[in-house]
Amino acid sequence: MSVPLSGERLGYDLNQVESAIRLECILTDDDCGDTDFTVGQASGYIDFSGQLNISNGSGEVVNYMQGDEGTVTRSDLDGTVITINAVPASGTVADIINITLSSSASSHTITSSGSGPATHDLTVGLNQSTDTGVASADTGAFIAESIKDAIEDFAALTALIEPSLTAGELPSTGNSKLNIKMKHAGSVDSFDDMVIAPAGDTPIPLAQTILDDEASSCFSAGDKAQNLIGVAINNGVLGVVGSIHGFEGLFAGDGVTDLVESIGQGVHSQQDYIVGLQIPYNSFNGLTDVYGTTNETVPQGYTARNFYYGTGFGNTAKGANDNALEASTKFDVTDKYTGIRGTVLAVDVDYQAGETVYTATITFQPLDAWGSA
Numbered sequence: 001m002s003v004p005l006s007g008e009r010l011g012y013d014l015n016q017v018e019s020a021i022r023l024e025c026i027l028t029d030d031d032c033g034d035t036d037f038t039v040g041q042a043s044g045y046i047d048f049s050g051q052l053n054i055s056n057g058s059g060e061v062v063n064y065m066q067g068d069e070g071t072v073t074r075s076d077l078d079g080t081v082i083t084i085n086a087v088p089a090s091g092t093v094a095d096i097i098n099i100t101l102s103s104s105a106s107s108h109t110i111t112s113s114g115s116g117p118a119t120h121d122l123t124v125g126l127n128q129s130t131d132t133g134v135a136s137a138d139t140g141a142f143i144a145e146s147i148k149d150a151i152e153d154f155a156a157l158t159a160l161i162e163p164s165l166t167a168g169e170l171p172s173t174g175n176s177k178l179n180i181k182m183k184h185a186g187s188v189d190s191f192d193d194m195v196i197a198p199a200g201d202t203p204i205p206l207a208q209t210i211l212d213d214e215a216s217s218c219f220s221a222g223d224k225a226q227n228l229i230g231v232a233i234n235n236g237v238l239g240v241v242g243s244i245h246g247f248e249g250l251f252a253g254d255g256v257t258d259l260v261e262s263i264g265q266g267v268h269s270q271q272d273y274i275v276g277l278q279i280p281y282n283s284f285n286g287l288t289d290v291y292g293t294t295n296e297t298v299p300q301g302y303t304a305r306n307f308y309y310g311t312g313f314g315n316t317a318k319g320a321n322d323n324a325l326e327a328s329t330k331f332d333v334t335d336k337y338t339g340i341r342g343t344v345l346a347v348d349v350d351y352q353a354g355e356t357v358y359t360a361t362i363t364f365q366p367l368d369a370w371g372s373a
Contacts, residue, residue, distance in 0.1 A: 019366055020345070020363055020364065020365055020366075021277065021279075021340070021342075021363075021364040021365075021366065022361060022362070022363050022364075023362040023364065024360075024361055025228075025359065025360040025361070026357055026358075026359055027221040027224040027225055027228075027357060027358040027359070027360060028221050028356070029219075029220045029221050029356055030217075030218045030219050030220070032218035039185055039186050039187060039212070040185055040212075040213030041087075041181055041182045041183070041185050041213055042087060042181075042182045042187060042191055042210050042211060042212045042213055043179065043180060043181040043182065043210065043211065043213065044179075044180050044194050044207070044208045044209050044210040044211060045177050045179045045180060045207065045208050046082065046144070046147075046177070046178045046180070046196065046205055046206075046207045047140075047168040047169055047176060047177040047178075047205055047206035047207060048064055048065060048140030048143045048144050048168065048173075048176045048177070048178070049064060049065075049068065049140045049167075049168025049169055049170040049171070049173040049176035049177065049205075049206070050062060050063060050064050050070075050169045050170045050173075050205065050206050051063075051064045051070070051072075051204065051205055051206060052206065061169055061170065061206065063173065064140055064173075064203075064205050064206075065138055065139050065140045065142075065143065065173070065176075066138045067136040067138035067139035067140075067142070068140055068172075068173040068176070071203075072138075073138050074126050074137045074138050074143070076199065076200075076202045077101045077103065077126065077143065077198075077199060077202060078102060078103035078126075078199055079100070079101070079199035079200075080100070080101045080196070080197065080198050080199045080202065081098060081100050081101075081195075081196075081197045082098075082099040082101075082147075082194070082195070082196050082197075083096065083097070083098050083099075083193070083194065083195045084096075084097040084099070084161065084180065084194050084210065085097075085188070085191055085193045085194070085210070086160040086161055086182060086183075087160070087182040087183070087185075087186055087187065087188050087191055088116070088117070088118075088160070088184065088188065089159070089184055091116055091188075093116055093117045093188060094117055094188045094191055094193075095118045095119070095120070095160055096117055096118070096119045096120070097120045097122065097157060097160065097161065098119070098120070098121045098122065099122045099124060099147065099150075099151075100121070100123050100124065101126055101143075101147075101199075102124065102125055102126060103126045103127055104127055105123055105124075105125030105126070105127055106127045106128045107125045107128070108122070108123065108124055108125050108149070108150035108153050109122075109125075110122045110123070110153075110154045110156065110157070112156050118156075120154075120157060120160075122150055122151070122154070122157065123150075124146055124147050124150040125146075125150070126142075126143070126146055128146075134174075139173065139174070139176070140168060140173045140174070140176030141165075141173060141174040141175050141176050143176075144165055144175065144176050144177065144178040145165065145175070147163070147178055148163040148165055148178060151163045158183070159183060160182070160183050160184075161180055161181065161182060161183055162180075162181045162182075162183055163178060163179065163180060163181075164178075164179045165177065165178060165179070166179060169206055180210065182210070185213075187212045191210060191212065193209065193210070194207070194209045194210045221356060221357050221358045222351075222358065224358070225349050225351070225358045225360065228347060228349070228360055228362075229349065231274065232274065232344050232362070233347075274343060274344045274364075275333050275341065275342075275343065276331050276333055276338075276339045276340060276341045276342065277339055277340045277342065278327070278331055278338070278340075279306060279307045279339075279340070280304050280305065280306055280307075280327035281304070281305060281306075281307060282302035282303075283302055283303050283304070283305040283323065284299070284302065284303070285303055285305060285320055285321065285323055285324070286303045286324070287301065287302070287303060303326065304326060304327035304328070305320075305323045305325070305326065305327055306323075306325070306327050306329070306338065306339050306340075307339075307340060308323060308336055308337050308338075308339060308340060309336065309340050309341075309366050309368065310322065310336065322337075323337065324337070325337050325338060336368075340364075340366050341366065341367050341368070342365050342367045343364070343365055343367065344363065344364055344365075345363045345365045346361075346362075346363045347360060347361070347362050347363075348361045
């Protein structure tokens with residue numbers, strides 16, 4: 001359970017699991033000889049497949065558009081403005097892109113003004129059904145495709161950002177996630193701002209603000225210790241589905257709707273609260289010919305599975321034969337067969353003066369239940 005406003009979680013265990021998993025880690029410096037230290041292209045997304053629903057102090061992702069079994073229609077999005085600060089071809093001041101959704105417009109239009117920074121005002125016409133090729137106008141796929149098409153219609157925008165579509169958090173809605181990637185590498189002042197201003201009381205879809213690409217993936221042992229601490233010490237306050245960058249907007253409103261609006265577009269930007277663990281192992285499960293056609297005495301292959309805890313009253317599916325999911329299956333906190341649900345109890349980091357390595361011990365406590373995702 002989430003503990004409102006405290007930035008903490010309350011896990012619960014109905015079966016009183018009396019075990020812990022201890023991970024002993026050795027952190028060493030990376031070999032940075034082949035590392036490319038060039039700053040990459042920043043990116044973010046707007047996911048029209050779902051929205052964050054707050055109920056009884058906890059959050060869950062539910063469908064967004066009415067055509068995807070949600071509540072929002074094309075008309076509800078009329079007047080919604082998406083503002084993106086884009087990395088320019090040169091200079092250090094962001095160009096501004098204002099995208100306005102219009103349910104009455106049947107075409108896409110743009111006006112541009114200024115330079116250094118330039119401002120581009122794009123109107124996305126949602127009153128059409130032929131441009132996107134998507135049958136229903138009240139689906140996340142239609143909205144995402146419409147915005148993508150509108151951006152690609154104008155060279156002034158494609159010179160700044162690259163739109164693409166992928167499946168969203170709720171993949172049954174199709175390609176409902178609009179990915180925005182900067183055309184130019186580097187970062188600018190306030191580059192990380194992507195603001196979604198909804199029309200009226202229309203809820204905000206899932207989104208990740210524009211985040212700078214990692215300048216380098218090369219880390220020292222101390223860097224890795226800091227990264228480990230940063231993941232284990234979380235500031236999330238909305239259950240297993242999200243976190244919050246800061247508290248500046250938390251008390252701005254007078255209800256749950258205001259709270260969600262104050263953090264809506266950042267809800268998936270830092271999902272670093274640990275709620276489970278996947279530990280793969282080699283298994284014979286699913287193999288019909290372990291030793292291959294040559295009948296060697298050494299196995300010719302394995303299938304990869306994740307360890308899981310089969311708990312619950314009357315549950316007899318606890319052994320290896322019941323472990324049917326491959327190790328590559330995405331962890332789902334509501335499905336105990338995808339990994340071991342639980343939380344980190346402690347992270348102990350040790351460093352001996354003069355050494356170039358750190359050691360760390362992570363204590364993970366399994367739990368047999370963890371609310372809803």
